[in-house]
Amino acid sequence: MSDHRFKSLLVINANLTRVMLYAAMISLYSLLAVWKQYSQYADYVNIHSTVHAILGLVVSMLLVFRTNSSYAKWWEARSLWGTLINASRNLAIKGRNFVEVTAEERQQLARLIAVFATTLRDHLRRINDLKRVPGFEDLPDNPGHPPGVVASRIYALIDSWRRRSLISDQITRTFDIEARIFMEVCGGCEKILNTRLAISYRVFVNQCVLLYVLTLPWALVEDFQIWTIPMVFVVSFLMLGLEVVAHSVEAPFGHGADDLDLDGMCATIERSVNEMLRS
Numbered sequence: 001m002s003d004h005r006f007k008s009l010l011v012i013n014a015n016l017t018r019v020m021l022y023a024a025m026i027s028l029y030s031l032l033a034v035w036k037q038y039s040q041y042a043d044y045v046n047i048h049s050t051v052h053a054i055l056g057l058v059v060s061m062l063l064v065f066r067t068n069s070s071y072a073k074w075w076e077a078r079s080l081w082g083t084l085i086n087a088s089r090n091l092a093i094k095g096r097n098f099v100e101v102t103a104e105e106r107q108q109l110a111r112l113i114a115v116f117a118t119t120l121r122d123h124l125r126r127i128n129d130l131k132r133v134p135g136f137e138d139l140p141d142n143p144g145h146p147p148g149v150v151a152s153r154i155y156a157l158i159d160s161w162r163r164r165s166l167i168s169d170q171i172t173r174t175f176d177i178e179a180r181i182f183m184e185v186c187g188g189c190e191k192i193l194n195t196r197l198a199i200s201y202r203v204f205v206n207q208c209v210l211l212y213v214l215t216l217p218w219a220l221v222e223d224f225q226i227w228t229i230p231m232v233f234v235v236s237f238l239m240l241g242l243e244v245v246a247h248s249v250e251a252p253f254g255h256g257a258d259d260l261d262l263d264g265m266c267a268t269i270e271r272s273v274n275e276m277l278r279s
Contacts, residue, residue, distance in 0.1 A: 023237040026217075026236040030229050033220075052219035067245065076192060077260060084182065087179075087181035087182060089269075092113060092273040095276075106277040106278075110270075112150060112157065114266070114270035115133055118266045119149075120185070124262070125255075130146040147182070148183065148186075159172075189253070193251065212239065213235070216235060
């Protein structure tokens with residue numbers, strides 16, 4: 001089992017455990033409603049089930065929007081990294097077939113493409129370690145935007161081929177079609193990373209879910225009696241689980257179970273470009 005899958009299972013178990021704990025606490029709270037139903041206070045604090053059904057409909061709509069918004073960001077991030085993989089392979093193929101250079105220069109292009117992927121991964125995880133990468137020790141200081149530095153060196157290598165008349169201006173533009181995708185992917189990923197769902201909306205959804213599960217026992221107890229406790233557990237587990245999942249997939253660049261396997265995709269890019277540019 002890969003490290004990513006093993007970590008994913010651990011985080012999934014942790015999330016499920018947390019949701020089950022919250023649901024169990026709400027179930028314990030529902031004992032108050034059951035006790036009330038079998039006491040002399042049975043006619044007090046009753047919430048009609050129809051009223052609560054309407055509240056549940058509103059909360060469900062809010063959770064659907066929350067979950068869809070989070071998943072849309074996750075899928076956009078996955079699509080961007082898929083685009084980066086394709087652009088890396090295409091650039092490597094063009095470097096293999098459109099220019100006659102030494103094996104060393106081909107390997108230089110392969111290293112730069114692979115380094116861009118790993119640098120972008122680290123950049124999205126708030127890690128700035130480019131000075132430790134072989135070939136970048138000459139940097140005066142840790143750059144403010146490491147992926148831009150690597151992309152600049154890719155362009156510098158292509159431009160050196162043009163200045164040495166190894167490629168024409170038309171072929172240079174052909175290389176540019178793939179090379180500029182690198183920074184477009186970077187910008188798209190930064191947008192996802194830095195644009196979280198508005199905190200006021202997140203707080204509002206959380207408060208609505210909390211209100212729903214806290215009033216749920218009082219709406220069910222008249223019809224379900226003692227069975228209110230397991231019913232509350234199941235409904236609370238589903239409602240709280242949706243919110244936890246939405247929060248988990250909203251930022252897909254970390255190490256969590258629901259995050260993208262950036263390490264695996266970086267390894268795929270490195271393996272592909274090395275194979276294509278190998279002499």
